[in-house]
Amino acid sequence: MINLPNSTKVCKQMPKEMFYKYLNFSESLKKLFIGEIEGIIWMNQISLETMIISPGEAVTEIAVYEISLNRQEINPNLLKILNREIDQHAIFIVRYEEWGKILCCGKETENDFKVDTCFQTSWMLHEDLILEIQGFDLDQVYENFLMQITGEKIPIENEAKAKVSHEKEEKLKKMAAAIRKIEAQMNSETLFVRQLKLMNDLKIAKEEIQVYRISKQVPVESFQPETMDLTLNTIETIHLILPNVVMKL
Structure with missing residues (x-):
């Protein structure tokens, strides 16, 4: 079943005209949109503002649309x-009568999670669809959504995470080079007192690199807010749901 916290509920009907009027639809896609889609509802907003959750490195908000x-x-x-x-990571629940499926299209360009990738469940009774929050931060929640859709673990990646990983790798290289330098100095040093100093420096350097290798980001403290109360007119809706479109207007 679709089991998301009440604090994340939005339940706002999105005007169909907003989508095919402001998005870059060809005439053929516009006809498909009008012919295939009866309506769109913004069901849930999963973020630091709507529930107790730690931020992710790749995912900051997840929107669920029916x-x-x-x-x-x-x-x-x-x-x-x-x-x-849509600026957020999005999960789509599509329905036809009592039947439904859950879909998610890729947003990233790293590894196997690409822009043109579309994950989906098979058609089943809507009441049998499974979507529930699991995880301590938004990255984990989104990855678990993908697992609930595909049955497989699909890691997510983005430029920010790749940058952090690269910076950590470069830092480790510098720390390893510093250890090799100390070891070389120890081999050439003849004064016993100086050797003891270098041995202590080497011990500290090895402890520091070990700690850095296993270090993890400390979660940011979040809080329990009140349920979102949104009063939307058309332009505010466009701004919230389609910020990229607003930038183009």
């Missing part, structure tokens, strides 16, 4: 365009 269909079919290109223009 899309009602006119028939039991949806063109994946429609979801890819919606996903591209």
